[in-house]
Amino acid sequence: MNLKKINNKGIAMSFNWIFAILAGGFILFLAIFSAGKFIRTSEQVIYSETAASLISLFDPLETGLASGKAHEINFKKKSKLFFECNENLNPPFGKQTISFSEQTFGEVYGEKGEEVSIKNKYIFSDRVVEGDKIYAFSKPLFIPFKITDLNIVTSQDQNYCFYDAPEYVKEDLEGLNMKNIIFVNETSKCKGISICFGSKANCEIKIFEDEKYVIKKSYGKRVYYVGELIYGAIFSDPETYECNIKRIKVKFDELAKIYLDKISIIERKDCKSNIGDKLSKLLGKIEDSRGLIELYEAAEDINSINRDAKSGCQLYYNGDFE
Amino acid sequence: MKIENKKNELRIQILKNLKRFLEPSCLKKAELRIQEMAFMLLAVFLFFVLIGLFILTIVYTNIHDTASQIAEDRTLSSLTSLADTPEMSCVGSKSNCIDGDKLINLVGKNIYGEFWPYSSLKVIKFSGFNKNEKEIIECKKENYPECDVFYIYDKKVKNERAISSFATMCRKEFENDYTYDKCEIVKIIAGTKLVNENEKQN
Numbered sequence: 001m002n003l004k005k006i007n008n009k010g011i012a013m014s015f016n017w018i019f020a021i022l023a024g025g026f027i028l029f030l031a032i033f034s035a036g037k038f039i040r041t042s043e044q045v046i047y048s049e050t051a052a053s054l055i056s057l058f059d060p061l062e063t064g065l066a067s068g069k070a071h072e073i074n075f076k077k078k079s080k081l082f083f084e085c086n087e088n089l090n091p092p093f094g095k096q097t098i099s100f101s102e103q104t105f106g107e108v109y110g111e112k113g114e115e116v117s118i119k120n121k122y123i124f125s126d127r128v129v130e131g132d133k134i135y136a137f138s139k140p141l142f143i144p145f146k147i148t149d150l151n152i153v154t155s156q157d158q159n160y161c162f163y164d165a166p167e168y169v170k171e172d173l174e175g176l177n178m179k180n181i182i183f184v185n186e187t188s189k190c191k192g193i194s195i196c197f198g199s200k201a202n203c204e205i206k207i208f209e210d211e212k213y214v215i216k217k218s219y220g221k222r223v224y225y226v227g228e229l230i231y232g233a234i235f236s237d238p239e240t241y242e243c244n245i246k247r248i249k250v251k252f253d254e255l256a257k258i259y260l261d262k263i264s265i266i267e268r269k270d271c272k273s274n275i276g277d278k279l280s281k282l283l284g285k286i287e288d289s290r291g292l293i294e295l296y297e298a299a300e301d302i303n304s305i306n307r308d309a310k311s312g313c314q315l316y317y318n319g320d321f322e
Numbered sequence: 323m324k325i326e327n328k329k330n331e332l333r334i335q336i337l338k339n340l341k342r343f344l345e346p347s348c349l350k351k352a353e354l355r356i357q358e359m360a361f362m363l364l365a366v367f368l369f370f371v372l373i374g375l376f377i378l379t380i381v382y383t384n385i386h387d388t389a390s391q392i393a394e395d396r397t398l399s400s401l402t403s404l405a406d407t408p409e410m411s412c413v414g415s416k417s418n419c420i421d422g423d424k425l426i427n428l429v430g431k432n433i434y435g436e437f438w439p440y441s442s443l444k445v446i447k448f449s450g451f452n453k454n455e456k457e458i459i460e461c462k463k464e465n466y467p468e469c470d471v472f473y474i475y476d477k478k479v480k481n482e483r484a485i486s487s488f489a490t491m492c493r494k495e496f497e498n499d500y501t502y503d504k505c506e507i508v509k510i511i512a513g514t515k516l517v518n519e520n521e522k523q524n
Contacts, residue, residue, distance in 0.1 A: 016355060016356065016359065019356055019359060019360075020359065023359075023360070023363045024363075027363065027366070027367055027370075030367075031370065034374060042381070045381075045385060049388055049392065052389075052392045052396075053392055053395070055396060056392075056395050056396050056399045056400075059396075059399040059400050059402075059403060060399070060403075062403040062406060062407070064403065064406035064411075064417055065406070065415055065417055090436050091436070092433060093433075093436060093437050119436060119437055119438075119439070120400070120437050120438055120439065145408065146408040146411070147408055148408065251408075254409075254433070255408055255409065257427075258409060258424050258427045258428065259424075261426075261427035262421075262423045262424050262427060265423045265426060265427070265463075265466070265494075266423055266494050268496075269494040269495060269496040269501055270496045270499075270501055271494060271496075271501055310501070311501075312494070312500075312501040312502060312503070313494075313501055314413055315413070316413060317411075317412070317413045317414055317415060
C-alpha cells in the first residue's frame with residue numbers, strides 16, 4: 001500500500017514537472033527569441049535612421065559659387081558606410097543607396113541597416129568606407145555649364161599618397177585640408193594607397209593625364225575622366241564611377257533641355273543664341289566614361305560661343321570651366 | 323505460490339474493472355493541477371505578450387515620428403541650397419538667386435519629383451505674396467513673366483508639411499535697346515510627406 005502511494009505520488013509529480021518544464025521552456029524560448037529579435041530590429045532601426053540622417057550632411061557640401069567644400073563626419077564607434085549605385089532604378093536620374101553599420105561587441109559589426117536612397121547626390125567612394133572619422137569633400141562639375149557637385153567620401157584610416165601630382169591637383173586638394181591626402185616629396189614618406197601621375201611603377205592608382213584615364217591595379221579597368229571627375233575616378237571604385245557617370249549624363253541631358261527652352265525665352269528679350277543646335281546634338285545616353293571625352297570637346301566649343309555672346313545674353317555662367 | 327495466485331487474481335480484477343482502475347481520485351486531482359497550471363501559464367504568457375505589444379506600439383509610433391522628422395530635416399537642409407542648384411541658379415555670380423527664365427521651363431516637370439526629396443515644390447513671386455488662391459495667377463510659358471506662382475511639381479500626397487525659404491529671382495528684361503537682369507524676392511515652398519500610420523494602412 002505504501003509502495004503504491006509512493007508510486008502514485010511519483011507519477012503525479014513527474015508529470016507536473018515535465019509539463020512545467022516543457023511549457024516553461026517554450027515560454028522562455030519565445031521570450032529569449034523575441035528579445036533577440038527586438039534588439040536586432042532596434043539596432044536595424046538605429047542604423048537606418050543614421051543612414052537617413054547622413055544624407056542631410058551632404059547638403060552643406062553644395063558648392064554654389066565655391067570651387068570646393070570639405071568636412072568631417074565623426075562617429076562614436078568605428079563604423080561602416082555601404083554605398084550602392086544603380087543607374088536604372090528611379091528613372092531617369094538613377095539613384096545611389098547608403099546603409100550603415102557600426103561595431104557592437106569587440107570588433108564585430110552589426111548587421112547593416114536598411115538601404116536609404118540618395119537621388120539628388122553623386123557620391124564617389126569605395127563601396128564600403130570604414131572608420132570612426134569620414135572625410136567628405138565636394139567639387140563642382142562643369143560640362144560646359146554646371147551639372148552637379150561631385151561628393152567624394154574617404155576614410156581617415158585610409159591614406160592617399162600622391163606622387164608627382166601636378167600643381168592644379170595640389171592646389172585643389174591642399175585647399176580642402178584633408179588629413180588623409182598626402183603629397184609626397186623627396187624627403188617625406190607615406191603609408192597608404194599610392195597614386196602616381198604618369199607611368200611610375202608599383203603604384204596602386206595610375207593617372208594618365210594625356211589620355212585622360214585612371215587605372216587601378218586591383219581592378220585593372222580604365223575609367224576616363226574630364227575636369228573635376230579626376231577626383232571621382234581616383235577615390236571611387238570603377239563600378240560606382242561608371243554608374244555615376246551615366247547618372248550625370250542623364251542630368252546633363254535634363255539640364256540641356258532646360259537651357260534649350262531658355263534660349264526660346266530669352267530670344268523674346270533680344271538675346272539670340274547659336275548654342276541650341278550644338279547642344280541638342282549632345283543629348284542621349286553614353287555607353288561608359290569614354291564617351292565623356294567627346295562630350296567635353298563639344299562642350300568647349302559651346303562654351304566659346306556662350307562666352308562671346310552679347311553682353312547680358314549669356315545662357316549660363318561657369319566661372320571654373322576652362 | 324499463494325502470493326503468485328493472489329497477484330493473478332488482482333490482475334483479473336483490474337482487467338474486469340478497468341474503467342474504475344483508470345479513474346482513481348488521485349489522477350483527477352493531478353488533472354486539475356495540470357489544468358490550473360496550464361491556465362496560469364497561459365495567463366502569464368498572454369500578460370507578457372500584451373506588454374510586448376504595448377512596447378512595440380510605442381516603438382512603432384516613435385519610428386514614424388523619427389522618419390517624419392528626418393524627412394523634414396532633409397527638406398530644410400536641401401531647401402537652403404536649392405536656389406544654387408544648376409537647375410535654378412542665376413547666370414551671373416549671384417548666390418541664392420533663381421534664374422526665372424530657367425524656372426519657367428521647370429514648371430510641370432514631374433520627373434524632378436523623383437530627384438528632389440520634396441513631395442511638392444512651388445515658387446511664389448512677390449506679386450503673389452498677399453493674394454488668395456483664387457486671385458493668384460499660375461505661371462505658364464504663355465503668360466510668363468506676368469504671373470504669380472510657379473508650380474514645379476506636386477505629388478499630391480495626403481499628409482504633407484510645407485517649409486519655405488526666401489531667395490532672389492532674376493530674369494532677362496529688354497528696355498531701350500538694352501538687356502538687363504530684373505530681380506525680385508521670391509518664396510520657395512517645399513512640402514515634406516509625413517509618414518503616418520493611418521495613411522500607410524489606406
